Amino acid sequence: QEAAVNRAIHNEARARLVAVEARWLSKATQPVRIIQEAARQAAVDAVGNTVIRDLRPDQYAAAEARASRDAIEAARGADTKRLRDRYGADATREQIMLQAKRQQLYQNALATEAQKADDAIQKGLKYLRRVLRDSNRKRMGADAADQISAILDNFSLVPMTRSQREKVRALRDWLATNAENGLMLDVDPALADAANRKNYVEMTVTEFNDLIDSVKQIEYNGKHEAEIRLGKEKAIFAEKRDEITANMEQVAEKRGRKVRKELGDEDRKWMNTIASWDASQQTIGSITYLLDGGQRDGxxxxxxxxTANDAGNQESEDTARITEIVNNILDPIAKKGGFSAKKITFPQIGEALSLRNRMVIALNYGNQSNIDRLLAGEGWSEETVQQIIATLTEEELNAVQALWDVMSSFKDRVAEKSRRLTGKEPRWIDPKPFTIRSSDGKIVQMRGGYYPAKYNPLRSIGARVAEVAEDADRMRREAFTASTTSRSFEKNRSDRPPQGQVLTREFTGLYAGLKEVIHDLAWHDWSIAANRLLRDKDFQRIIKERYGNQTYTAIKDWVDTVVVGDRTKxxxxxxxxxxxxxxxxxxxxxxxxxxxxxxxxxxxxxxxxxxxxxxxxxxxxxxxxxxxxxxxxxxxxxxxxxxxxxxxxxxxxxxxxxxxxxxxxxxxxxxxxxxxxxxxxxxxxxxxxxxxxxxxxxxxxxxxxxxxxxxxxxxxxxxxxxxxxxxxxxxxxxxxxxxxxxxxxxxxxxxxxxxxxxxxxxxxxxxxxxxxxxxxxxxxxxxxxxxxxxxxxxxxxxxxxxxxxxxxxxxxxxxxxxxxxxxxxxxxxxxxxxxxxxxxxxxxxxxxxxxxxxxxxxx
Known part of the structure; x- marks a missing residue:
């Protein structure tokens, strides 16, 4: 409210009036706008060099009011000690009036510019807090977003009191002093990072404006490059689309396929039925061969x-490679008695766990997110989990670490794809290293790793409901928008584990998680290109008019099925x-x-x-x-x-x-x-x-x-x-x-x-x-x-x-x-x-x- 009052008072008309009074008193010959602009420029420089924490427009407004009162008192002939102390003992009444008016003009300009700066700072803070949102990252591209993120990592945009700033400054100085003395302290990285960040109120107005300008320049360049890239992609797609539709139109004309009318009459429904029956037996190869007029490379x-063949080949190749790696990890253990044998009874939980159960529990102990879900679901203590893991041999523990490494081997490819398509990397789950003594007496260093959190539907409240809801949501997307691959490994996990959800003790997470990430890496890009063509109005029109809706439906159903993958449920x-x-x-x-x-x-x-x-x-x-x-x-x-x-x-x-x-x-x-x-x-x-x-x-x-x-x-x-x-x-x-x-x-x-x-x-x-x-x-x-x-x-x-x-x-x-x-x-x-x-x-x-x-x- 106070800011709104300041904006209303310190307007252009008020500043011009004060400038006119100052010009009259000084008997100056230059235009009023020159005097007014000089005062404004001086105020801009002064405000720009002001630290944000000291930027207070109300102080300038108060100083302006004091100068105005001084000019009025001097005009009345008042000869007070306050005026002599402020403007000089030898100053005449006219000189005091002139200095007071000049001071009023300058403070008016300072109040105006300070209020503008404060408004710009608040607007800039909102901008900086939103510039890296997901939708904007995607538009500017991952490289530009990374540059902006690297810049903003040096600053804190959270308002802090003077006491809080002093504590942070003291911590920063203390850490720096200890580092100079060679003393490396075990301080929480998040706390140290916060201490090394400069709070925005410690910046000058000019520094803050430069920060905003730099971020906006990077954002603009990123979006401009993205627009150029997107424009090229659209142009390439339009060229391919035009080639496809023109060839289909030409083939249809050559084959005498006339534009179809709707076959909705009762006496012609059987034609639609036969067409649908025939389309259901055609492979995508036969459909495209027909639409391309007998050209296998149409x-x-x-x-x-x-492109689908390339994606399928990549999926098959990755599947074969990973299957062989995992088989080489697990097969030696399987040959020594199998994963269902070697059951050990644990009195603290009242259950006997097989080797398979214990290895899966160990796999869920590789990161804090899975640990929280494991403990919350089973109701165990972390000590109990460690006792279970300690029953594994060194070979079995090394196999657990090797499986974590297999899961993490896709990280770079997932990151590259995500950065290219969304402008950011997924929120990775950090591994949690730990050391444990194996059942054969060896000290084993475990680096930890990611493992999919898969729940036991028979023991988890709402797990089956969530599964059904996910399937329903997928079917809704396929019906009304475009199908896409499943990417549960890219979804952000809640920091709070779900209640009543118990992690499975089977290797379901291993092969289901690997299958999902392999399928996504192979088909995600292809699904975008395929759905772009299916959504194109010209493509839809030609197929439906010349070959019937059944042919279009067959292609769309094929795309949806391939993108989703084999549904083994x-x-x-x-x-x-x-x-x-x-x-x-x-x-x-x-x-x-x-x-x-x-x-x-x-x-x-x-x-x-x-x-x-x-x-x-x-x-x-x-x-x-x-x-x-x-x-x-x-x-x-x-x-x-x-x-x-x-x-x-x-x-x-x-x-x-x-x-x-x-x-x-x-x-x-x-x-x-x-x-x-x-x-x-x-x-x-x-x-x-x-x-x-x-x-x-x-x-x-x-x-x-x-x-x-x-x-x-x-x-x-x-x-x-x-x-x-x-x-x-x-x-x-x-x-x-x-x-x-x-x-x-x-x-x-x-x-x-x-x-x-x-x-x-x-x-x-x-x-x-x-x-x-x-x-x-x-x-x-x-x-x-x-x-x-x-x-x-x-x-x-x-x-x-x-x-x-x-x-x-x-x-x-x-x-x-x-x-x-x-x-x-x-x-x-x-x-x-x-x-x-x-x-x-x-x-x-x-x-x-x-x-x-x-x-x-x-x-």
Whole structure:
């Protein structure tokens, strides 16, 4: 209120009036504005050199009032001792009046400038306290934000009383004196940091203004650079978007695809249903191949699919590397008795803890945040936790530290990504070092580290509710905005541990946390670019008008699914389906010579893309030097390297190491590890030949090395299939929610789905009927006929007549085609029934994923 009064009183009109009076008294000839400006400039200099703690506009206003009273008293002829003492004993009345008016003018200017400075300081403090907020960091960039942060670290922006400032100054001097004497004191770093900071009230007004100007200059430069960078990114995106949409428009016109009208009438809804059903069986490769007009390296394929392949390759590579590292850490311990054995009873908690439980407790003792949550959830004392950790051997404690190091190995990459996208690094959780004596008597120095805080849903109040709420929030974001990767490792933790939440004693945090950070590093940037295209109005319009909303929905659903990743959580209702289809394919196809023998038929679908001659040349080249050919493909292509990897393909392998295994489960694991060896070997030959053919064709066509590798990779995926989540159709993924029950119908369906997508795409993109017919024969007929011949050769029937053989070939051809579309494949057997090759009616045994149930019934 006082400041508002000062602003109202000390205005331009008042200052001019005082200047006029001073000019009249001095009989000066210069204009009033010159006198007024001189007083203002002198006041600006004086205020600028004033320390902020001494800046008091009310004092200047009081001095102005005194000078005004002196001038009035002198004008009245008063001859007081006060006036003589202040203006000189020999001063005349006119001289006193003139000096008093000049002093009044100067103090008026001081009061005005001091009030302006005080207002600017308060405004500057608000600015400095907000300049590093998250949204502003993102706009100016991490480098500029770091520079500003480094500057502000030298200052304290918190108002302090004189007593507080004196105490801080005394502490600073004391620390400096001890440091000069070589005495390093164990003082709280936060306290020492506060002591070394200069409080803003100890700065002069000019120094504070210079600080504001410096910060604003850095902020402006950062935002300007960010705007330039953003402008370039927008220009690059606009160029790519225009290329994509123009090509799609041209392809649609060439194919005669007219602008669609809404199919909302009751009598046309079935067309939407069929379109949705077809779109659910298309892979992203087949969709983009269609929209690009049969160009495997078309604009849309390069923008979405090629970049997705790079992200998927990075994820696979990181997964393999980390899985191998963690396996090497845990496997030696597992071989010495396993993680479920060595149970030790602790009377203080009334429980027996396995080695796995104790190691997880130790992992949660690496930082104060986890320690607080561990103690609050279990109700233990820190001494109890230390006693539990002390039961670990030196080897086991070193393994705990090694796992912390694995988690922290991603810190630099996470920091770089976060700085680039948000302008700041996450709030890191600092490790807490400690020393402990192991159970085998060794003193072990533990550096501590980060470990994901994962709660036990069975023991934690609200843990399941929070999990469901998080899933609901994710689904809401996917529906109304843009999907993004999960980044719980970047979220700030509350300093206060949640009540009623108990940390799990399983290794869930290890493999779930690693899986999350690996997936985020691979897909976060890609998700931003993909969603930018999906949100573009021109892109949406062309797809919906020319190809229908179903095609756009299929692409968006694919992006959402890939960004979120594999959802391995299942409701209790779904667990039956999960267990029912587990290992069904291994039981049906594992270690079977017949399954391996028919794998070479995959070369025929590849001929529809690469051409017959090219495939024959590639096969001949491979046959001449198989090892060198495979090595060349693997060295050039990360996809082929990951596809040929036999171990460390999934972080779930860590789960297999640390979980308790019975003798039966160990036998089962050995069987599963070798079940597909023969099949994988033969399929690897087909993959390599297909890759070599596509790569050679692209190089011969003048494509760049990078484009040739992408085309070759995608040709293998399109013609041979791929089990990666990003390469599956919506039907194979189990729908939007990746339903376990929906997946019961897709066991053994991947190859059929690949052939369906390939056949329908080749039909829709073939330049003429001749090419279309040749492709369909290669995809649907030749492979099926050769497969049946191989089966007949390996399992001949002595009493089979040529006529029966012909009927069987025709029946199998019919069944092969019927088995391609999802849903219709449940009617496989119609061909055999029509040809009467099995001597009876149709026998439906349920979904392929429930083969276990049908086999039990038959037994």
């Amino acid at each position: 604009p849309l394929s390069r923008y979405l699919v090629a 299942h409701d209790p209702f779904e667990m039956f389906a999960v267990y029912a289809r587990r290992n069904v394919s291994a039981a049906a196809m594992g270690l079977r010579l017949m399954t391996a023998a028919i794998q070479p038929t995959g070369v025929f679908p590849a001929m529809s893309r690469n051409g017959i001659r090219s495939m024959v040349r590639a096969a001949a080249e491979f046959g001449y030097a198989p090892l060198q050919s495979t090595r060349n493909a693997v060295e050039r292509s990360k996809f082929m390297e990951n596809r040929n990897r036999t171990r460390f393909r999934d972080l779930n392998e860590i789960r297999n190491v640390v979980q308790e295994e019975s003798a039966l489960s160990r036998v089962q694991k050995k069987y599963l590890s070798s079940a597909y060896v023969l099949v994988s070997f033969v399929q690897g030959v087909v993959d390599t030949i297909t890759w070599m053919s596509a790569y050679s064709n692209s190089i011969a066509a003048g494509k760049s090395e990078q484009d040739a590798i992408f085309i070759a990779d995608q040709t293998v995926i399109d013609t041979q299939g791929s089990g990666r989540l990003q390469d599956l159709s919506r039907a194979m993924r189990g729908g939007e929610k990746q339903s376990a029950y929906a997946k019961l119908f897709t066991s053994f369906y991947q190859y059929s789905n690949t052939m369906y997508a390939l056949a329908t795409t080749q039909v829709r993109t073939a330049p003429n009927y001749g090419k279309m017919t040749k492709d369909l024969v290669l995809i649907l007929t030749v492979g099926a006929l050769v497969e049946e011949m191989i089966r007949h050769a390996l399992k001949p029937s002595a009493d089979e007549e040529p006529e029966d053989m012909m009927k069987k070939l025709v029946g199998n051809q019919i069944d092969f085609v019927i088995g391609l579309p999802f849903g219709l494949r449940e009617f496989r057997g119609v061909g055999a029934w029509m040809m009467d090759t099995k001597g009876g009616g149709l026998e439906y045994r349920g979904p392929s994923g429930l083969r276990m149930v049908s086999d039990v019934n038959r037994a």
